Amino acid sequence: MVQRSIDIEVPSPVVWAVVSDVERWPEWTASVSSVRRSRTGPLAVGERVVVSQPRLPTLTYTVTVVDEGRSFTWEAGSAVSRGVGEHVVSPRAAGGCTATLRLTQRGPAARLVGAVLNRITRRYVRMEAEGLKARCEGS
Numbered sequence: 001m002v003q004r005s006i007d008i009e010v011p012s013p014v015v016w017a018v019v020s021d022v023e024r025w026p027e028w029t030a031s032v033s034s035v036r037r038s039r040t041g042p043l044a045v046g047e048r049v050v051v052s053q054p055r056l057p058t059l060t061y062t063v064t065v066v067d068e069g070r071s072f073t074w075e076a077g078s079a080v081s082r083g084v085g086e087h088v089v090s091p092r093a094a095g096g097c098t099a100t101l102r103l104t105q106r107g108p109a110a111r112l113v114g115a116v117l118n119r120i121t122r123r124y125v126r127m128e129a130e131g132l133k134a135r136c137e138g139s
Helices: 012-019 022-027 110-137
Strands: 002-008 034-037 048-052 059-067 071-077 082-091 097-106
Touching: 002 110, 012 082, 012 097, 012 110, 022 034, 059 082, 097 110
Parallel strands: none
Antiparallel strands: 002 097, 034 048, 048 059, 059 071, 071 082, 082 097
């Protein structure tokens, strides 16, 4: 599992609006080249999202969980190895919020795939967290 949490000094609804607008991710993180959704409107369970990233194969993620305003999860891969991406926005009592981005490999080949992709996964999750913070805070 690769996970990165980052404090963002704006209210959680602002961060949710940015992180859940997946088609615009290429505007704020170089870890994503393009995103194409199968639907319009808010992310929905069952929706398919095609994500292209530098140095990685293009994958089609299926949205498996949406907790509107708080989190979404999507999965891509096969029965042998599936990448599960979780995106969570949690308000902080002192103001602002914490965004947590997590990628977990599941399946019989998960350990192997995770080991092979560990370095780039860590780099991309860090880039996404930092890009999200910069986009939301306007810097």
